[in-house]
Amino acid sequence: MRRLVLLTLCGWLASAAPAALAQKSVLLLNVSYDPTREFYQDINAAFATYWKGKSGEDITIQQSHGGSGKQARAVIDGLQADVVSLALAWDIDALHDKAGLIPADWQQRLPFHSSPYSSAIVFLVKKGNPKAIKDWDDLIRPGVTLVTPNPKTSGGARWAYLAAYGYALRKNSNSTNAANQFIGQFYQHAPVLDEGARSSAMTFSQRGIGDVLISWENEAQLVLNNFGDGRFEIVYPSLSILAEPPVAMVDKYVDRHGTRAEAEAYLKFLYSPQAQDIAARHYFRPRLPDVARQYEKLFPPMRLFTIDEVFGSWRQAQKTHFDEGGVFDQISRNRR
Amino acid sequence: MTRFPETAADKTRQHRTSSPLPGKRITLGFSVFYLSVIVLLPIAALVLRASHLSATELWSLATNARALAAYKLSLGASLVAALVNAAFGSLLAWVLVRYKFPGRQLLDGLVDFPFALPTAVAGLTLANLFTENGWLGKFLVPLGIRGAFTPLGVMIALTFVGLPFSVRTLQPVLENLDRGVEEAAACLGAGRLRTFVSVIIPTLFPTILTGFGLSFARALGEYGSIKFISGNLPETEIAPVLMVARLDQYDYTGAIAVAVVLMIFSFILLFTLNWVQGWAEKFQQA
Numbered sequence: 001m002r003r004l005v006l007l008t009l010c011g012w013l014a015s016a017a018p019a020a021l022a023q024k025s026v027l028l029l030n031v032s033y034d035p036t037r038e039f040y041q042d043i044n045a046a047f048a049t050y051w052k053g054k055s056g057e058d059i060t061i062q063q064s065h066g067g068s069g070k071q072a073r074a075v076i077d078g079l080q081a082d083v084v085s086l087a088l089a090w091d092i093d094a095l096h097d098k099a100g101l102i103p104a105d106w107q108q109r110l111p112f113h114s115s116p117y118s119s120a121i122v123f124l125v126k127k128g129n130p131k132a133i134k135d136w137d138d139l140i141r142p143g144v145t146l147v148t149p150n151p152k153t154s155g156g157a158r159w160a161y162l163a164a165y166g167y168a169l170r171k172n173s174n175s176t177n178a179a180n181q182f183i184g185q186f187y188q189h190a191p192v193l194d195e196g197a198r199s200s201a202m203t204f205s206q207r208g209i210g211d212v213l214i215s216w217e218n219e220a221q222l223v224l225n226n227f228g229d230g231r232f233e234i235v236y237p238s239l240s241i242l243a244e245p246p247v248a249m250v251d252k253y254v255d256r257h258g259t260r261a262e263a264e265a266y267l268k269f270l271y272s273p274q275a276q277d278i279a280a281r282h283y284f285r286p287r288l289p290d291v292a293r294q295y296e297k298l299f300p301p302m303r304l305f306t307i308d309e310v311f312g313s314w315r316q317a318q319k320t321h322f323d324e325g326g327v328f329d330q331i332s333r334n335r336r
Numbered sequence: 337m338t339r340f341p342e343t344a345a346d347k348t349r350q351h352r353t354s355s356p357l358p359g360k361r362i363t364l365g366f367s368v369f370y371l372s373v374i375v376l377l378p379i380a381a382l383v384l385r386a387s388h389l390s391a392t393e394l395w396s397l398a399t400n401a402r403a404l405a406a407y408k409l410s411l412g413a414s415l416v417a418a419l420v421n422a423a424f425g426s427l428l429a430w431v432l433v434r435y436k437f438p439g440r441q442l443l444d445g446l447v448d449f450p451f452a453l454p455t456a457v458a459g460l461t462l463a464n465l466f467t468e469n470g471w472l473g474k475f476l477v478p479l480g481i482r483g484a485f486t487p488l489g490v491m492i493a494l495t496f497v498g499l500p501f502s503v504r505t506l507q508p509v510l511e512n513l514d515r516g517v518e519e520a521a522a523c524l525g526a527g528r529l530r531t532f533v534s535v536i537i538p539t540l541f542p543t544i545l546t547g548f549g550l551s552f553a554r555a556l557g558e559y560g561s562i563k564f565i566s567g568n569l570p571e572t573e574i575a576p577v578l579m580v581a582r583l584d585q586y587d588y589t590g591a592i593a594v595a596v597v598l599m600i601f602s603f604i605l606l607f608t609l610n611w612v613q614g615w616a617e618k619f620q621q622a
Contacts, residue, residue, distance in 0.1 A: 067584065069586075072586075073584060073586060076586070150569075152581050153568065153584050190569075191485055191567070192484075192485045192569065195563070208468075208469045209468065209469070324402065329402060332570030
């Protein structure tokens with residue numbers, strides 16, 4: 001027994017030693033949400049080159065992806081992320097509220113409420129648009145089935161929900177009753193509510209379920225250009241929401257790892273022309289006007305409302321709509 | 337799993353022969369330690385976390401409409417799955433033990449398949465099979481039978497994962513069944529049906545019940561396959577999925593409430609199972 005303990009200890013020491021010696025190169029962990037895999041792969045490579053040139057330091061950035069809420073929870077529960085790049089501000093707020101990992105005013109630390117790129121909610125339909133889906137109203141016509149993730153688990157789905165709800169409010173002169181009814185019907189037309197944006201995209205494009213995918217613009221473009229083989233097309237609704245996926249440095253963990261300078265530089269880099277160009281190539285709407293002009297064709301102008309305009313704030317929207325007993329639960333109860 | 341009743345002879349034998357493992361105290365001590373670390377510690381951690389919360393808060397979170405619907409589906413679907421397995425698993429066990437036919441060994445091996453297959457793979461495969469465009473769904477969905485993203489799908493997946501439990505529990509008992517008893521029944525003038533109903537079924541019933549209990553317990557705890565076949569819909573939300581959904585919304589208290597209820601379910605099930613097993617042994621010895 002004692003020998004076993006000794007052996008185990010030796011094993012630990014042996015495995016820990018090389019890690020301690022190899023401190024010269026820096027490691028950052030970026031915990032991100034579902035549809036950013038390919039985007040951050042490119043960003044990380046570009047930043048590593050940039051940082052090597054600037055500071056002479058080798059840097060490796062590891063990525064982790066999943067549903068936005070799940071990812072935030074992993075960080076709260078102890079996944080030591082240096083930076084987080086999630087689908088919505090509420091999930092980063094939780095890092096402050098639940099674990100005190102970041103200050104309350106994190107969103108003011110970087111331009112554009114800490115969202116270096118934006119997106120919108122659009123429709124992806126089959127080539128030729130056989131069901132003639134033009135706008136939100138067409139989604140609740142009899143015989144139309146839609147694919148969208150579950151707002152309880154997916155950040156993108158929450159943006160989609162709020163876009164639909166905001167449209168219904170505008171259309172019915174801000175009547176909450178009418179909007180509740182519309183959103184109820186909306187989810188009646190969903191035969192499956194996947195866990196995240198990427199699984200919904202797969203359900204629609206690979207398994208052939210549904211007539212329309214309610215999706216991030218970037219995810220829709222990705223399906224169109226990478227998995228679609230010309231089988232799909234994008235429909236831009238008359239009104240949608242300005243989706244702003246924010247980024248933040250996790251103060252508590254960068255201080256523990258001694259990576260504050262690197263993490264700050266990494267997030268600032270996202271606003272540089274080079275990173276904005278990468279963002280646009282991955283179908284995120286860039287913030288820099290110069291880059292935006294360059295990619296005008298990719299991003300048709302859309303009428304977009306912000307979450308603050310219609311719902312007050314993410315906290316309020318979360319409480320009214322997605323918390324237990326909120327509007328989404330009420331319309332779900334009618335399904336059971 | 338099976339409890340062997342100690343007889344007086346066993347007790348004396350224990351003292352006389354030396355055990356092949358050295359040191360009763362060390363092995364016993366280690367066993368207790370091992371069980372504590374592996375089993376008791378996690379349970380204690382859960383109870384400890386729950387004890388920080390007020391009872392009323394826990395109660396309201398454990399019994400709100402969403403949670404009740406989840407228990408109802410969890411218990412209902414597990415019950416259906418266990419019943420189906422008890423019926424068809426028993427038939428399968430009977431065929432595998434009593435009949436010799438080519439491919440029997442292969443069939444016997446297949447029974448373990450749901451054991452070995454990662455449940456996520458099972459869920460994904462079943463979901464693909466039963467969707468509108470799937471091999472089976474193509475024919476079933478036009479008939480109105482939707483086996484994916486519906487409570488029916490949940491039952492199918494739970495039946496799949498629970499099957500080995502009822503078959504494997506019954507098989508050894510069937511093999512050891514004294515055929516002399518059947519012959520005696522026949523000699524006394526009982527027909528085949530009578531022999532089956534009044535001799536074989538009563539002998540096997542406690543074991544079938546145990547198998548039923550095991551596959552019920554397995555179904556109650558299943559998560560991986562349901563994640564896929566339920567389609568994440570509100571109406572197909574089982575209790576373990578609700579727990580994870582609550583965690584994803586940072587609702588730790590709500591998740592613990594469900595966890596505690598699930599733990600109570602498992603305890604009740606465990607004690608019932610043990611009681612049934614004890615009863616079955618007495619019954620079979622008599």
